[in-house]
Amino acid sequence: MIRLILADDHAILRDGLRALLAAEPSIELVGEATNGAELLALLSTTPADVVLMDVNMPVLDGFETMPELQERFPEVKVLVLSMLDHEHYVLRMLQAGALGYVLKNAAFQEITHAIRTVAMGHRFLCTEIGLSMLYKAAGNGPMPGPGGELAETAAGVGLTARELEVLKLIAEGLTNGEIADKVFTSKRTIETHRQNIIGKTGAKNTAALIKLAIQQGLIS
Known part of the structure; x- marks a missing residue:
């Protein structure tokens, strides 16, 4: 047991x-x-x-x-x-x-x-x-989803559709709590999405994240 x-x-x-x-x-x-x-x-x-x-x-x-x-x-x-x-x-x-x-x-x-x-x-x-991890180790970048394409991403950053949605709301200046209310989920879930976004983009802070996202064409 x-x-x-x-x-x-x-x-x-x-x-x-x-x-x-x-x-x-x-x-x-x-x-x-x-x-x-x-x-x-x-x-x-x-x-x-x-x-x-x-x-x-x-x-x-x-x-x-x-x-x-x-x-x-x-x-x-x-x-x-x-x-x-x-x-x-x-x-x-x-x-x-x-x-x-x-x-x-x-x-x-x-x-x-x-x-x-x-x-x-x-x-x-x-x-x-x-x-x-195997896909990235082979030098292929982020692994495509079941449909064969990365969900609404640019330049191979590999954000999911929900992460991209959260990123856009972060760029609008919304807090984690406000984003959670807007997409009907918990604040803790938004915090997790934010950590995933920062991890995937390598940004040091929110300002750097938004700047990088604009440069990569993820947000306008």
Whole structure:
């Protein structure tokens, strides 16, 4: 039996995974945390084999949590579950000690397979990330979508349609909260999109991001 702790600040995601994992006889969800600080406190009292952890969390995020987790609980395997799909974030978490990285849009079967793989001490990358990194390593730039074209991008930056939409609203001067209201999603999701955009473009700040986007023809 694999003892699993889930660390994610999105209650809906935790509820959904809890319900799905209840039908998995080889995985037992032994605890939940909404941020890194709660996770570390929970691990001090609750033995676990694998931690399924988000990167973008309040109080103590995944990047800040990893060094402490590795030092205090080196026997616990870490599998990242995140919306952040840029290789910069993937490599940073793997270098910090995570054994695997899977995206939140992955099928539940792939997530459970990743949990079992990491529990055995093996590394795991979800299919989408693995194919994307392979495509870029071959010098082909961002991987095309299912239709064969990058969604509304220019100059090979590789933004998704939603990221491009968020970028345009950032350029209009809207805050994360205002953008979230406009596109009917959460502020945390917009923050994640903003991090993905910055990671893909390499911009240092919002002003540099807007300047680069104009130069690349992503916005007018």
